[in-house]
Amino acid sequence: MYNLLTDLSIIEVSSFVASPTAGLYCAQMGAEVIRVDHKAGGLDYDRYMLTSEGRSLSWENLNRAKKSVALDLRSGEGRELCVELAARTGQCITNLPEKSFLSHHAMKAAQPQDAPDMTSVRIMGWHDGRQAMDFTVNAASGYPLMCGPEDWDMETAPPVNQVLPAWDFITGAYCAFALLAALRHRDATGTGSEVRVPLGNVAIGTVANSGMMAEMLYRGGDRERLGNAIWGAFGRDFRSKDGTRFMVAALTAKQWKGLVEAFGVATPIAKLEAQVDTDFSEGDRPRFEHRHALFDIFQNVAGSHDYRALESRMAANGCTFERYRTAYEASTDPVLVDDNPLFGPSPANPSGFEYPATRSFANLPAHDAGDPAPAPYLGQHSEEVLADRLGLAAGAIGKLVDAGTVALSDERQ
Incomplete structure (x- = not known):
């Protein structure tokens, strides 16, 4: 107080x-x-x-x-x-x-x-x-x-x-x-x-303040469902080899670069960029529009590693991420x-x-x-x-x- x-x-x-x-x-x-x-x-x-x-x-x-x-x-x-x-x-x-x-x-x-x-x-x-x-x-x-x-x-x-x-x-x-x-x-x-x-x-x-009302009126219809993906940017839940679910988000160039480095996916990302003729480091729009292909690349790596290893690599590269917790786990979490x-x-x-x-x-x-x-x-x-x-x-x-x-x-x- x-x-x-x-x-x-x-x-x-x-x-x-x-x-x-x-x-x-x-x-x-x-x-x-x-x-x-x-x-x-x-x-x-x-x-x-x-x-x-x-x-x-x-x-x-x-x-x-x-x-x-x-x-x-x-x-x-x-x-x-x-x-x-x-x-x-x-x-x-x-x-x-x-x-x-x-x-x-x-x-x-x-x-x-x-x-x-x-x-x-x-x-x-x-x-x-x-x-x-x-x-x-x-x-x-x-x-x-x-x-x-x-x-x-x-x-x-x-x-x-x-x-x-x-x-x-x-x-x-x-x-x-x-x-x-x-x-x-x-x-x-x-x-x-x-x-x-x-x-x-x-x-x-x-x-209205969020811009969503203007968006609906501009598009003349409703926004599609996205599951756990972030609207208009790159982010979604992934699952590690040991079954841990975690959320990642990359809304800035720094966050995107760190995520690519942490997952070691520079090569497949470059290949996809060549295929779709874009540069994913340029901003939210290309990452969002090609999110499904990007999600597959990142999930392939996530599913091949235990969460502790991924957590260490993401932390080292300054990524924005968090593990999903139950409400009870959150209530007993030492960091939180x-x-x-x-x-x-x-x-x-x-x-x-x-x-x-x-x-x-x-x-x-x-x-x-x-x-x-x-x-x-x-x-x-x-x-x-x-x-x-x-x-x-x-x-x-x-x-x-x-x-x-x-x-x-x-x-x-």
Whole structure:
């Protein structure tokens, strides 16, 4: 955790992936992020996979370094407390609908005169109000119908969904950026902002920003499936003699030269160049257009050597490559995890399970990254936040607890 945003407090009322990710990234940079949930836990509180004690590992990791307040968000009083917390704090991240009790208008209307002008970031589904989630916007994006083996028929083959909810994580990161941009604007002008970020717009906008939309319109049709080949450049998975699968990529002249030297294929490459009247060192286009013949040359060598020998030769020649790992192998890999300063010692996780935890992805050499912080227990900071933010006395908080409007830490449950 870096301490770059220690003067910033954010109320987060969210669930699932995108919205908690936005808060997580702010918290890892030092912001005080106060997550407000329904007293029994939000929709993602028991999201699979659960430990034997019933703790969600997903929730635990998306809510590190945050504080937790648990309110009865189904009651009028609980909702009023939530709105007041957001209003007095001045910054809110949420994925609740705009027409819910936590609208930007409601938060702004509840602000005291000395509060900073309300700034909120709201994650939506589609721009027109329709509901959406990562896997449905991905279906609309066109990407799943580009995935799969090269020989699959474009008309009849099924889509291939990605496992990673990438649009959620991209949206979360974008929302953290959008919030800080709005806060900088407020610092300059004194005027807050309502920011709405539709998940679907992040997906279709990324399709456009990547150039793929222009490509589809220019070609007047869909791109063919490429299997594991890289579109527009040289790269694919290969299999060594001992059955190890690995990925190589050559997008620059240096990478291409290193790959040719590592595989010792200068002679067959020169022969192919003469046959097709081209120079593969000139750029991506000739390598991509003749990829099948090139793939055969490289696979012939890969299939004749064990991976360790190939790995040594590729490393010596500065190639860009990586061995395929299972998710479990990646999680236990000494280079990726044990020797990586991204990971710190396991904090005291609510689940009681010890495992590597991440610091901020960014590396700021002049600043101390600190150790990873644990996720809170649900309601762990209810008393503290209500006292500090709303000025409630212990007796008033006790009455709210007795009435079931406020819940305290679920540590002992």
